[in-house]
Amino acid sequence: MTGQALLSVEQVAVDLPTPRGNLRAVDRVDLGVGAGRTLGIVGESGSGKTMLSRAILQLLPKKARLSGRVMFDGQDLGRLDPERLRQLRGRSLAVVFQDPMTSLNPVLTIGTQLIETLQEHLELDALAAKKRSVELLAAVGIPAPEQRLRQYPHQLSGGMRQRVAIAIALSCEPKLLIADEPTTALDVTIQAQILDLLAREQRRRHMAMILITHDLGVVAGRTDEVAVMYAGRVVERAPTRALFKKMRMPYTEALLAALPKIDAAPHTPLPAISGRPPDPTRPVQGCSFSPRCRYAVDQCQREKPLLSAAESPDHQFACFHPIEAGV
């Protein structure tokens, strides 16, 4: 990552008090993304990827404790007053969630929601806001945009709703778009359309994007850099091409291997990862992946490996026994 990162996440940790004790959802994460770049964050449920995106947006649950620093466009988001933060979130920092129904208001028309956003953040008058709304809906591939403005979210399909959510997110020309599992609820052909749309708009606007997903297939062709999360930590981070060429962290490799391959013969047994992720209220002393790792030795159970680079400075991994290069 270059010096002029638009967003930089520095030693961010999120702790959530639960009846069963403290839950460290995000554990000292460092990440960054520059203008016009796409960072993929990959992880399974409970890996902390969504909590991390909420920490960036300063939208954590009330009880959560955040430590570390989130620098965005030269400002420390943790130090901004709530009003300034609110302005920033609508304008230069936008987000698209997995389920568009959670971000769209079910009792307001699509038009009201889009026009309201534009009026609030860009101070457009009603007519200009409406005109801009139609353009935005057309840009995200919604047919008959004028008519859609009068419709309610429930009258649209899942794919169309996600397009509306993207139109709202893009409406104020954000500098950074966080897309949190934007296609997980959608069918595979619609998923391809939405990912194409995000990529196209990102290029056109020279916007930075964070694409959060559980699917290594989604990040492979559509990101510049990938961070893999496991049990709240980033365990491997590299430029996308370098990562797929040479995975060093056994978890990343195992995650890829566990995916059914379209070109494998039927009934080929899948190399499954045994066991399951650790209980986040009972942290593992050593490497969190060690109980499931086939390369684990004593040291892995005792000590926590730090995220560090070996031969190439931009390929980092947290492992004492990384997979050897060229294997």
Added chain:
Amino acid sequence: MSASLLSVENLVVEYAVGGKTIHAVSGVSFEVARGETLGLVGESGCGKSTLGRAVLQLRRPVSGHVMFDGEDLTAMQGDALRRMRRRVQLIFQDPIASLNPRRRIGDIIAEPLVIAGVKDPGKRQQLVCEVLSAVGLDPALVIGRLPHEFSGGQCQRICIARALVLKPEFIVCDEPVSALDVSIRAQILNLLEAMKARFGLTLLFIAHDLAVVKAVSDRVAVMYLGRLCEVGPSEQLFVRPAHPYTALLIEAIPVPDPDVRPAESVAAGEPPSPMAPPSGCRFRTRCPRADNRCSDEVPELRAVAPGQFAACHHPLIPSA
């Protein structure tokens, strides 16, 4: 396909919603041979789950027949159907929601035995323990606990155990791994394969993910808006799809390889409403090869290669 255990003939399922009719399944026919896994793929709303339920008579079809081991399930009622249901089981997508949260795992798995009339509690306990061990759970640690104490993957193992406890011959698996994380999904797929081999099962495996379906299926049927587009041996179907919709589905799968550039907007548009399906071929509104014939004439499933059938007027491989 001489030894088919299940044969579905011209099945039609419709739902009435507010005076309108949803054409969920419109004249679907297929066979599943004993010991075979037939994969059924399609996007949400294509009718694949309805088809699975109609096969088991959980949703009664409007017309058509479901022949199971020579007997017509659609003609059965009451006791005869209940007896037949011991031989066919269902596994659902959401493993946590399909377990009663207030009942202990041991009782949940014993329930089918109670219904089937296994009166001896000792015998039930023994069968429950056997089946739990088979799915990789330790009976001693599991029997007395409640569903919320288990993860999604473990709950799916419990659901599989419940489906197996009556030693069925045929199981409909409706999106059994869609709700699970990648690392757990592989475990459950491997488990289903192992159980199939161990108990000599025949499976109808329903999913929206082609790669998942291919991993476990001998043959695959592709469904779009209530009709089958294509049926064929898994390997063959993926290498040489004949129906443009099958090709589209394959192209849309994200490939975990940065050197494979994602095909730019492979799929135009969205599936039309099943309340008003297009005339002729239902895929024609999204199909790059569609012409007048496709809107006038419903394409029949025709052989395009040995064992491979496509319902298309302009298949990607010439008709055999």
